[in-house]
Amino acid sequence: MTIFTIFISAAIINNYVLVQFLGICPFVGVSKKLSSSFSMGLATTFVMTMAAAVTWLIYYFILVPFNLQFLQIVSFILVIASLVQLVEMFIKKMSKPLYDALGIFLPLITTNCAIMGVALFLVMKEYSFIESIIFGFSAGVGFTLAIVLMAGIREELEIADVPEYFKGAPITMIVAGCMALAFMGFAGLI
Amino acid sequence: MAKKKISLLKEFTKGLWDENPVLVMLLGLCPTLAVTSSAINGLAMGLAVLFTLTASSTIISSVRKIIPKEVRIPTFIIVIATFVTITDKSMAAFQPILHKSLGAFIPLIVVNCVILGRQEAFASKNNVGRSIVDALGMSVGFTITLTVLGAIRELLGAGTIFSLQLMPDSFVPWMVMILPPGAFITLGLMIGATNWINARRER
Numbered sequence: 001m002t003i004f005t006i007f008i009s010a011a012i013i014n015n016y017v018l019v020q021f022l023g024i025c026p027f028v029g030v031s032k033k034l035s036s037s038f039s040m041g042l043a044t045t046f047v048m049t050m051a052a053a054v055t056w057l058i059y060y061f062i063l064v065p066f067n068l069q070f071l072q073i074v075s076f077i078l079v080i081a082s083l084v085q086l087v088e089m090f091i092k093k094m095s096k097p098l099y100d101a102l103g104i105f106l107p108l109i110t111t112n113c114a115i116m117g118v119a120l121f122l123v124m125k126e127y128s129f130i131e132s133i134i135f136g137f138s139a140g141v142g143f144t145l146a147i148v149l150m151a152g153i154r155e156e157l158e159i160a161d162v163p164e165y166f167k168g169a170p171i172t173m174i175v176a177g178c179m180a181l182a183f184m185g186f187a188g189l190i
Numbered sequence: 191m192a193k194k195k196i197s198l199l200k201e202f203t204k205g206l207w208d209e210n211p212v213l214v215m216l217l218g219l220c221p222t223l224a225v226t227s228s229a230i231n232g233l234a235m236g237l238a239v240l241f242t243l244t245a246s247s248t249i250i251s252s253v254r255k256i257i258p259k260e261v262r263i264p265t266f267i268i269v270i271a272t273f274v275t276i277t278d279k280s281m282a283a284f285q286p287i288l289h290k291s292l293g294a295f296i297p298l299i300v301v302n303c304v305i306l307g308r309q310e311a312f313a314s315k316n317n318v319g320r321s322i323v324d325a326l327g328m329s330v331g332f333t334i335t336l337t338v339l340g341a342i343r344e345l346l347g348a349g350t351i352f353s354l355q356l357m358p359d360s361f362v363p364w365m366v367m368i369l370p371p372g373a374f375i376t377l378g379l380m381i382g383a384t385n386w387i388n389a390r391r392e393r
Contacts, residue, residue, distance in 0.1 A: 019222035019370050025303055028216065043253040070279065073297050076272040081264060109216045120294045165385040166378075169216055173378030181371040 003134050006127075010135050011142035012133045013189055016114045018180040023114030027147055028172055030105060037151035038144070040105045045140025047087055047109050048118050049081050054135025055119040056129055076119045114143055130157055149179065194293045198239045198323050205327030211304045212335040212377075213384040218304035221295050222336055223373040229352050232289050237335025238281065238296060243305050245327040247313040251321035255313045255361030266309040269299070304332060335380075340374055343367045 018024045023044070030040045057078050063069050088106045092099045109115060118139050122132040137188075153175055162171050200319040203323045211217045218239070228390040246269050250257075259263050278296045279362040289296065299305065308328055347367030349357035357363075366372050 021220050026221040073275050073300055077267055077271050077300050111299050111301055116301045120297055144242040166382045168376045170382035173374050177374030178376055
């Protein structure tokens, strides 16, 4: 598979949020404002790319040689949790403005199932190291795309006349449904 | 723990409606949306969560006093991941077809916020008995919601429930219901309906 195919497939056709249902929690929780949703997308993309690289190395250089594949889930979640911590400390030291912009969203990324999903899928699809990194990065781009689009729509929804009981989460879900419908149009692109 | 004593029954039933993890607390939405293309998948996912949540709550609440506060989250995650591995491997062994149709979502239970949420909010503060009851209530609520969502989508999308033909032959299945958009829209309507019922009950 070429790198370009992986990118289009992970970012748009199999969009993590709208087609594969991964990372719904931040998608609903952090999509109230355009600016914060963009930061969330950036942070997630960053961690996803790092996580793809590290979990690939762990899987093929530690788990496979020692025949420990059954420890996949436990080791991946530990790697992701510590990676998020590391990234948080690194960003804090290197770039204070970026750290402030990401704020609370950084630690929350640990429980984003899209990251774990990337780690599990790259093993399932038997990607090479480079392909895995591209895959992680493009999944993050797809996530950013979805959450930013959603935030844009929700800012407009603020002033729309939504029935009382459908304000907040229900209408977000229904809008997401319409977006998923639109994204289905990309199926068969490759 | 000396807050207010709620009866065990209340502890169980709060997960079914008042604090329903999916419809009210909006936790664990990823598996909820992804696997409910049929009622049986929803039920299977619910039962997998039931086992994992109850087992983790039992362990966490029994060792809650010896876990240092700073490392409680990693501890919870390791305990949960262990039980998820057990669930994953036994499902692959005993129900290979079901395991295949749920795909990556069994291993992904480990990041399901319902489970981590209950450990943090309940099991780490209450004794074993209450934690088990709480975990059972929450996961039964979760299972029922997933099964209902799966049943609605299966009925409209394929005309069946648990693979039993219910709609007349003349019914044209709404393909969109078993595809991703159907999941979002059905769940949105269900959450809206829950809000409406709760608002009416208060009146």
